[in-house]
Amino acid sequence: MEEEKAWALVSELGGDHGYLEEMADILKQHFQLVCYRELLQNPALHGPKIQVLFMWKYFPAAEPWLLRSLPSLKVVASGGVGTDHLDVPFINSLGVKVANTPGVVSDASADLAMGLLLASARKILDAHRIAVDPKTVHIPQSLMGVEVTGSTLGIVGMGEIGYKIAQRSKGFEMKILYHNRTRRSVGDEQAVGAGYCRSLDDLLRRSDFVVIVVKLTSDTTGLIGHRELSLMKPTATLVNISRGQVVDQDALVEALQSGRIRAAALDVTHPEPLPRDHPLLGLPNVLITPHIGISTYDTARAIVEKMVENALAAVKGLPLPNEVKLQ
Template identity: 70%
Template sequence: MEGEKPWALISEVGEQGYLEELSDILTQHFQIIGHRDFLRDPQLYGEKIQAMFVWDFKPAAEASLLSSLPSLKVVANGGVGIDHLDVPYISSLGVKVTNTPNVVDEATADIAMALLLASARKVVEGHQIATDPKTTHIMQCPMGEEVSGATLGIVGMGNIGYKIAQRSKGFDMRILYHNRSRRSVEDEQAVGASYCQKIDDLLKQSDFVVLAVNLTPETTGLISHRELSLMRSTATLVNISRGLVVEQDALVTALRSGKIRAAALDVTHPEPLPRDHPLLGLPNVLITPHVGTNTYTTTRKMMQKMVQNALAAVTGQPIPNEVKP
């Protein structure tokens, strides 16, 4: 019965929230209310809401909102990264926090390779030439960089980093990686990866550097002036982690001076960047709007896992993907 379904707070369904064609995953198990509608009468709904679904960082799990949800049992996040959630604070309220690991790995690894290839082979520039109304015959096209046989450095060899290595092996790339802990010999041999205990060694040798780390206090500003100065002048930086992992002013300086060849970014800080941000005007930068998980298959799996986690928390069952403080 509709009245027996637990209530859940979401951002909204539509352009700024959940895809309408996938919202049935939520409504099958929850009575949902959008954040905007909730704010019109928080007293009416506040006592009812037991779950909050956070998608693309919205609704923001701020203290002012959480305090108006006395029956809340779970904040279910879509995606792996939970740097936008104050997990210790939320947990102190007796509210569980969950995320959706593993289901995002394939799509995120795909976007890493897409950015790497598009930047190396100047796909966007080529498209602009081919579709420009002023193009009547093809002159000298932009020259790209060879990917096959190049050296790839992966910073962060978790599930996503390892998936990137698997894909890179198909391009006969020499694969280096830096991680807090070394992978097993079997894992290394399966993709032909070599471990660099120091990130400096990886940066000095790589033609392409892919960042695939979680955002933590230790990884915030991980790539700044010093790290960029160690990279090859022909190297490309690819970031599919979080914008704050890279010190953007340092990146602008490195790109303008030719210290590195290019950057390909699926993440920035903030998102979107201010329209006058210098990164937007550089010809050797490729930026996509944080679309690493944006496939119908992955989005559906993420939403299903969010619902699974939330239902477990609401019904007092073991939670598959609980994030501990």
Template identity: 70%
Template sequence: MPKVMAADKPWALISEVGENGYYEELAVIMKEHFQIMSLCDFLQNPALHGQKIQVLFMWKFYPEATPALLALLPSLRVVCSGGTGTDHLDIPYINSLGVKIANTPHVVSDATADFAMGLLLASARKIFEGQEIAKAPNTAIIPQSLMGVEVTGSTLGIIGMGEVGYKIAQRSKGFDMKILYHNRSRRSLEDEAAVGATYCENMDDLLKMSDFVMLSLRFTPQSIGLIGHRELSLMKPTATLINISRGLVVDQDALVQALQLTTIQAAALDVTHPEPLPRDHPLLSLPNALITPHMGISSTSTAKKIIQKMVDNAIAAVKGLPIPDEVKPQL
């Protein structure tokens, strides 16, 4: 394929290149096909640059596709968002402007499932607490407070058995876990048999029987507050809640209370609302809450796959071709 000269490349808007944006090795993938401009540089003179921008690349929700920003981009053809979720996008509004939307499905599932198991193991075996004690200058003995929960042979309840949820089940099978799942639709008997999963039509049954409850469902308006006071009260007092879906799926006030009163034993969260939490949020000070900054897809190989998919979608949009991963409003 002949090399595209910089002057001939279509323009794309990004957050920035660097620690708070795209690592240089990822930006290189974009630069092969696009003339990229950081949001900071763009906002210095939007009237000059706005007509050039045909693609908005969103990485970890930035730059936000707000009406104010979109109004500055009259030539925009596509918003390419990294990751699977699209709840941060006003799809009908963006489409009403004649702008397409694309995401990057299927390339984030393995990394997310790996991280979900990492959260489960770290919380159950108090790995981070152990690290703090091991590194503390005054540690002389290993305290009994590091006694953890056995993962092998325990019961994992997965709420949301889509692509990611199923990969979590596959990994859990290696720990000889008993797997329950609740989903909008039941998976095939072959899928269930492959991972030894049992379908729970009633989510309450799953909550009552699980030692670990994993939230891996796709976020929709109907899933807001899915786990609240009532649901937490159904869980075992020895159970752990793990959330890799979206923060709004859990009523955080109810979760704080459940952790304070030990209604449940622990929570491990890669997602919160908002992100990051205010520095004085009570979840941050609870010893039985493990919180990470929405880093489930943060692996080098996965990031490269995401960027390549974003670029492929953008190239198709600019050329007026069908976009491989176009997102359309749900009817």
């Protein structure tokens, strides 16, 4: 019965920030939905009954004023792994739990990392433009790329996504190095042929491709700056699928312009999108995608299902499968 379903706040159905019809149907099976616009139009009617805030693509943002206007709220169920957009201590102080959706995003994220690496190495985007350009009459030598097979890949952050990148890289016969706060087991390392670098500097000096897969924390903000970029090979490529703030973008622009590194392939920037006059957008050795690491139909469906699982547990007073807890 509809009356028995708990009420949940969502961004919108459809639109740029909303849920595709298939995903919305999953939510509707278990919850009565209120769109953010509806809440703003009549907060006195909708606010008191909402028990779940579903956050999709960072919307609706868990602003303090919004949370305080939802007195029955039990959980903020966020889609994706990152929680840097959530003030978990403040949310918890209101008696509200926080959940994310780890695991289900790993394959799509790892796939995109490899896609960016390959596209940058082989200049696939430039090649496409030349291939479809009506003025093209010959293939320029500028499309010469760099070899991926047999090259050295350095993975910064060897969690689940980083490990899946390593698994994919093994198929390209890449030499795999990784740097992580905690070393993986010997069995994990042997399965993908990965070598552990205690020092990030060591990994940067030795790698042909450096893939950043860390969570954004106070320790990782600005992790890759002028000094780190200066350690990389001039033939190296930086791939970032973590968060834009992990890389000092001014330092990256300088390194790319000066030829200190060969190229960069980024799925994340800060802010997103970048201002239209940002220098990164005009550099020929940069490939940028708009934070699409988890943007596949299968992954989106799995994320929504995991959000629902966490939300139902919160409403029923059960332990959340993916509760985000303070360390």
